[in-house]
Amino acid sequence: MNKQNHMASWKQGIRDSVPIGMSFLVFGGIFGMMALQAGMSSGESVLMSFFVHAGSSQFAVLPMLVEGAGFWTMVMVTFFMNSRHLLMAMSLAPYYSRHNRRFADLIAFFLSDEQYAITYNRIRQAGFDKAYILSVSIFLHLFWALGTWLGSLFGQFLPDPERFGLEFSFTAMFLALTVGLLTSPMRIAVFVGCGAVACLFSLVADSGLHVLGAGLLAFAVGYMRKPAAGSRETEEKERVAG
Amino acid sequence: MNGDVRMLLLILAMGIVTYISRRAFLTLPASFFTARLKNGLDMIPLGIFAALIFPSLFVKGGEWTINPLYAAASVVCVLVMLRWRNVFLGFGISLLLVLVVKALAAV
Numbered sequence: 001m002n003k004q005n006h007m008a009s010w011k012q013g014i015r016d017s018v019p020i021g022m023s024f025l026v027f028g029g030i031f032g033m034m035a036l037q038a039g040m041s042s043g044e045s046v047l048m049s050f051f052v053h054a055g056s057s058q059f060a061v062l063p064m065l066v067e068g069a070g071f072w073t074m075v076m077v078t079f080f081m082n083s084r085h086l087l088m089a090m091s092l093a094p095y096y097s098r099h100n101r102r103f104a105d106l107i108a109f110f111l112s113d114e115q116y117a118i119t120y121n122r123i124r125q126a127g128f129d130k131a132y133i134l135s136v137s138i139f140l141h142l143f144w145a146l147g148t149w150l151g152s153l154f155g156q157f158l159p160d161p162e163r164f165g166l167e168f169s170f171t172a173m174f175l176a177l178t179v180g181l182l183t184s185p186m187r188i189a190v191f192v193g194c195g196a197v198a199c200l201f202s203l204v205a206d207s208g209l210h211v212l213g214a215g216l217l218a219f220a221v222g223y224m225r226k227p228a229a230g231s232r233e234t235e236e237k238e239r240v241a242g
Numbered sequence: 243m244n245g246d247v248r249m250l251l252l253i254l255a256m257g258i259v260t261y262i263s264r265r266a267f268l269t270l271p272a273s274f275f276t277a278r279l280k281n282g283l284d285m286i287p288l289g290i291f292a293a294l295i296f297p298s299l300f301v302k303g304g305e306w307t308i309n310p311l312y313a314a315a316s317v318v319c320v321l322v323m324l325r326w327r328n329v330f331l332g333f334g335i336s337l338l339l340v341l342v343v344k345a346l347a348a349v
Contacts, residue, residue: 108265176332179323195296218289223282
């Protein structure tokens with residue numbers, strides 16, 4: 001890729017990450033403020049946002065810290081809440097496996113729900129663009145860490161996201177990115193069905209596992225279906241079957 | 243264990259298990275990808291996004307609920323996306339709708 005394209009990809013990545021980055025600033029800020037109340041220092045909460053970079057599990061650990069939960073309990077909760085990333089990563093594997101492993105080693109550090117949504121959309125539409133992926137990854141990451149830092153300093157001035165409806169920003173972005181994936185009645189059915197199952201799961205326990213459950217269900221539906229006609233494997237099987 | 247050291251170790255351990263969950267399957271050997279498996283993998287984002295969207299609209303505090311404003315804004319988001327196929331517009335217009343209605347309601 002020439003230098004000009006490279007720059008264009010970087011700029012596009014920044015443009016695409018700024019809207020959700022703004023929400024990251026606010027929600028990172030709320031994390032910073034709550035972490036302070038849970039007894040973490042400003043530096044510790046920023047370190048956590050930078051090195052863990054997993055919003056839901058970071059929030060989940062705060063009340064556990066206050067209650068004096070066990071060390072490994074908190075680590076296990078983090079793993080279970082992030083276990084959905086096992087599946088997200090697997091759905092990206094056909095693309096990342098074609099490139100060098102060091103790039104995957106690096107990007108895995110940045111893989112969040114939002115980074116996944118934005119980059120997956122781009123990979124499907126415009127192909128695998130390393131500069132773009134890196135740009136989105138770094139900017140979302142920095143917004144989250146910066147938000148945490150600001151929140152731990154000026155938390156008392158933060159708006160209440162529920163009052164302003166900012167929490168809807170995540171729903172809006174995931175929804176906007178999903179519409180392009182709903183290309184057949186079958187895919188719409190999988191989307192709505194998994195949504196219903198996820199709601200049922202999250203009624204029982206709000207632990208993040210409903211995302212893993214819905215992802216597994218979608219995978220199973222896709223796996224059970226006959227491979228798309230015309231794909232090489234189908235043709236081979238048909239030839240063997242005579 | 244000293245509290246500060248414990249916190250740093252906690253951050254480190256949380257970071258490691260999170261990284262493992264993100265890296266483990268990000269690359270897989272080419273022979274791994276059968277047509278069936280690819281079909282399955284192709285569906286995963288639909289399940290994941292559904293689980294990130296639907297409960298935020300219909301479940302709160304372990305109970306069924308519906309937030310009419312968020313539901314209406316979601317419909318607007320889908321319509322805008324179907325018409326213009328522009329993520330920025332779909333995201334922006336639906337979020338703006340929520341922010342404006344909330345701001346007006348607060349007055």
